Amino acid sequence: MKNAAYGLMQKPRQIFSLNSNNALLEFLLEGTPMVKEHLLDSRKEVDRQLKNCCEMFIKHATEILAGPIVDFIEKKVQTPTAAETKEKVLPEEIAVAVKEAQRRIKAHLAPLQRSMQLYLANKETEFILFRPIRNNVVGYFIQVEQFLTNSGYTYEDTLIVACPTPEQVSVFISSASLISYNEPVLPYGKKRKTSTARKPNVANIKESNVESASNPVP
Structure with a gap:
């Protein structure tokens, strides 16, 4: 026009x-x-957005559980700088990342699964969504193991790193994901309030003991 x-x-x-x-x-x-018509399949659009949300959640959950190893693999292995390529990474540095990842799995896996129970409320959906998270975590440990083998680290270096095998990681994840269904299901990051018992006043106990000693029962 x-x-x-x-x-x-x-x-x-x-x-x-x-x-x-x-x-x-x-x-x-x-x-x-002129009038142009555009047809939109609402179901496909919902499926696309749901897929994107699931992928974002899987990536975020993987970073929560294995963040130190993810950073190490991305910076030191996949995209190292020229200086980092020439300089060998110390085994102690790798060991710190491995231990921190194991600590995170132990600390954050159960709360993460509790949140999935709370918001999904479907065991089959939880299993489908958790499987790629588990595979990603195990895969990053495998990459660390391959990096040690391909970079010429000695047997003593591997002992310092103490990187678990894929089977050990799977067992560790299984043991860390044991959830007590008797406990209340809370969102991720929130802890259940524990009742604190009041400690007796030591001064009052001493005074009562002194009074009982000064006034013996006949």
């Missing part, structure tokens, strides 16, 4: 011409607005 109006302005003398070059007639024919 914009082009038709521009053409009408460029041909002012042909507005009232009685032939096929009539500018007003061209404007009416070419400037008619």
Whole structure:
């Protein structure tokens, strides 16, 4: 329509011409607005958004459980700088990442699964969603093990790193994911309040003991 109006302005003398070059007639024919229909499959759109959300959750959960190893693999193995390529990574540095990842799994796996129970409330869906998280964590430990083998680390270095085998990681995840269903299910990051018992006042106990000693029972 914009082009038709521009053409009408460029041909002012042909507005009232009685032939096929009539500018007003061209404007009416070419400037008619057109309606375009767009069909959207709502189910496919919902599935696409759900898939993106699940992928984001899997990535976030993997970083929560194995964040130190993920950072090590991405920085030191996949995209190392020229200086890092020449300089060998100390086994003590790798050992810190491995131990921290194991600590995170032990501390955060059960609360993470409790949150999945709370918001999904479907064991089959929980299993489907947790399986790639588990595979990612085990896969990062495998990459560390392969890095040690391919980079020429000695047997003593591997003992310092103490990277568990894939089977050991699987067993460790299984033991850390044992959830007591008797406990209340809380969102991730929230801890159950524990009742604190009041400690007796030591001064009152001493005073009562002194009084009982000074006033013996006949």
